[in-house]
Amino acid sequence: MSLELEFDDGREVFATEEMTLNMGPQHPSTHGVLRFIIRADGEVMRSAKADVGYLHRSIEKIAEKVGWHGFMPYTDRVDYVAAMTTNQAWAIAAEALGGVTVPRRGEYCRVIAAELGRICSHLLAAGAMGMDIGAITPFTHAVRERELINDLLEELCGARLTFNYMRIGGVAWDLPPGFDAKVLRFLNHFEPYVDELDDLLSNNKIYIERLANVAVVSRERAIAYCLVGPNLRASGVRYDIRKHLPYSVYPEFDFEVPIGTGRHGSVGDCWDRYIVRLDEMRQSARILRQALEGLPEGPVIAKVPRNYKPAAGEVHVHVETPRGDQSWYVVADGTEYPYRVHIRTGSFAAMSIIEELSRGLMVADLVALIASFDIVAPEVDR
Amino acid sequence: MNTAAIQQLLHERFGSGVGPVESARLSDAVEVDPLSVDEIALFLRDQPDLAFDCLNNLSGTDRPARGKIQVTYELFSYVHRHAFVLKVDARRDRPQVKTVENVWPAANWLEREVYDLLGVVFLGHSDLRRLLLPDDWIGYPLRKDYVEAPEYHGISTVRESILALPERR
């Protein structure tokens, strides 16, 4: 029997063949419904092309139909992991257009809710990261802590995920009685937990080896691809909207902006992105303590007409969500419906860089990469 | 550097392709020619005292009253920490804008999104496909006159309300 040594087109038989892997839309580690088309040589990827849109709900179009007040519940669904900050972004945009000033207590309530939401979201990110690397326990521990925050937020606004807590002009409800004591009790319990997570996961040698020096994003690439939030800070850019383009009452609080240091590898690797989130949780806890301490008295919501009609104009709003600078472009035309709403989310920017980063990584690294960007699929698709 | 100063710089360099500062309430913008936006973008990025290294947001707005689709670029400089809003007006019947993908890679997906939802064609884009909607979707949903097809591949896109709603609305 003779072996044919050539294909019809003259290529040699003994060349390795590329394999096309279809990862998703249903896959355990795609954090929602994402799809990647991977071209791989064995375990090493040539490229991973992202295919998004499975969770597209045309929220921007809905905004043009439901009115200014009515859009607030929909902002919960833009990023369901951290609905508070998205609420806040919409409220800020509408208030700016309508010239509404939020009472100070309302702003404090917003900060407290938003920072609890940030911890909530980062917990899920850190836990899911461990899960994708193969450690299952940190995930359940993180979700356990998250449950406590959910309990708090449920008490605050009646829902555990889609909060719809903020309103144009302030927040819907004042803090319930005894809420500050409960938050403090939670923080006293939570801060040691983060240290424990360090011992369990962050310092684990296998974990570090899996993440250090993987998918390094340089400062220049991060900026060029418009990475935002923790992903940008991990690449060494000290930029936080809360600090550098302040909104709400954030200038009144003393907190630091952690950046990636490349402790175990190079600046901007997956491990940096992970540890920046952990440090941010500690900073959020710090902000929460200050906010609870300095909580002013007074109303929590300004008088805003039910039939809200801001004058024509347009506004660019930036809000620091857990997934970074969420950039809202809102156009009003003087009617009771927004004319145009565009949301550029953190995950959207992060998704677009994956194709470039994936070259030469292993399939297992792609999972770590997606997790380290903390991509939430509905936020990409909106 | 504020918008007026940047407009001054741009006007000196590019002449008539750069319009005056448009002062809408709450935001200032400069409108430029859609077919030379790529050169202007390159200038904005590479000029050392501008150094807009980040395309923060890119969105399209349909303005049927003016027969235009407006594309808004929100730029940010991490070097100088200043922002700038650039706008181009594309003709609504044949919207064409030069791509800025080569200037800021972030524009790749953002432009695809605008193409997908508003139908603006970005000339020179490397991979101008629909991003969020299925490839065979008909129409551009964010246009004001968009009417959704009653069905997609035999699947109805309408869900009847169980409540017969009163007529007054």
Added chain:
Amino acid sequence: MSAYVGNIVDSVTSIFDGMAVTFSHFFRRPYTVQYPDRMPVRVQDALPYRYRGFLEVDLEICTGCLACERACPIDCIAIDVLKNKETKQNLLVRFDIDLAKCMYCGLCSEPCPTGSIHHTREFEGADYSLESMVRRFVLDPVETYKPKKSGEDDPAIVPILERGMRYVNEFAVPEAPPKPPKKDAAPAVKPAVGAAAAEGQP
């Protein structure tokens, strides 16, 4: 060589500590809530007061102002009010809420002047058809509630109105923070119908 040994030492120590963390959990209480059957209390009773469960309407105090219907972003509330020209009474002939469509945002209960429409702490509504999730509150046409200038005195309505107003007061009122309604001064309960009607009905 030192990196080689360092790697081994790092691995052993970090794994050692991680194992200590996990082992310590054998001595901690589990967090699981064994919903629904092994709860110390019924879960609905353990939920906070503000919990946004199924919507409910107290028809006794519904003013028929349609504020909730207007506030709903997804049109899941349908109200029909008939006007009786002779008695100048409004007749509520339909108040339907599609709970399958409802997204429990709470926007409808906010403008309600009397707290008639409010969220309950019930949330279990699994069923086989979507139609069964439509709550039809009006079976026979009822007259809408008319707030009295002097305060409510009908003993059948006072407790309902009190509960409703407590619900309304949970929402912050601008300028003047609300006082919780007093239990003993029942006739003093005044619905905030004037202000809300001015806001809600352009």
Added chain:
Amino acid sequence: MRAYLDAVAAGYPSTSPALVYLLGMLAFGALVVFVFILPVAGITSWVERRVWARIQSRIGPNRVGPGGFLQWLADGLKNLLKEDVIPAAVDVPMFRLAPYVVVAGFCAAFVALPFAGSLIIADLNIGILYISAITSLVVIGILMAGWSSNNKWSMLGGIRSATQIICYEIPVGLSIFPAVLLSGTLSMQGIVAAQGWAPTSWHMFHSPFAFVAFVMFFVGALAEGNRTPFDLPEADSELVAGFATEYSGMRSLLFFLAEWGNLYVIGVLVSTLFMGGWQVPHFTDNAVVLTVAQFATMFLKAYFWVFVAMWVRATLPRVRVDQFMTLCWKYMVPIGLVNVIGAATVMVLLPDGSIVLRLIMVTVAVAILVQFARRVLFHLHRADYGRLGRIGEGAA
């Protein structure tokens, strides 16, 4: 066992002793499989879920039977009754055969596993060699499953598994050497007999080299058993479920049966080679009581290691394929080689062993345990989870 069967054959002179022996062994083997392996593998699944749950602040299955103990039976029954889905594109004969090959591979290992002093199906004089050879049969089954599934994720899983077992045979073999050298035999019962019941007489405390061999053997065995941190073939966050992706119902369960059963095999091997196996103090002359005591000792020792494997699985992340290879070829193989030479050198220098060295080793081990306990207490006190109640405990 043999003596007993010989006596039976003598009592019935008309039958051939060889036949009685054969039938007796078959019966005993079947008994071991159905009365021991199946329940042990099943119960292991329940124990694993409960252990995981506690580590993760959960409760775990607790509804079926006392403490959820009968969960494994319920799951087994459910899987037996489930539809056996065979996708259209698979290579059907291979796909069907693969789970049985896996199960056969691990059941065959039980032939040479010692349960007690007189309880062993066949005390082969090459026992440990036989076991390390026959457990590799599992990889053929997994490779078959991965390949025949006609699914790229499955194939990657199957190939990863093959790589894994081929690589880790070497360090595992190297770490068996010291124990074999110390015992002077390959027979499982012989290795146990070479040790005593007291920890000072266990092989693992013979010298530092023996201790390192013990650690390496456990790590290597985890790798061969596809357990975390080496569960690459079925890495659920990367490969969906690896080679088992396309399997459903009973066939899928057979893979897990083999995995849980393999855990027990690993436990028995570690106990036999390094921890004195079934050795108990000779406290009675009653053979039955003694056998029961030996069996219990062996079982507890083995199950302790099963527990450790679960605990490790709940703690550690998964390594990547290249790191897995690095660990094997750059760390375990060189250290294993040095270790064999070291252990041999100690044997030459101290032909009868040194009780001082053994005592030092035991002391070191105790010190490590004490330090471990201190860390556990530290973690317990740092974040006390008992303080915050949930629903029904102080909630509104």
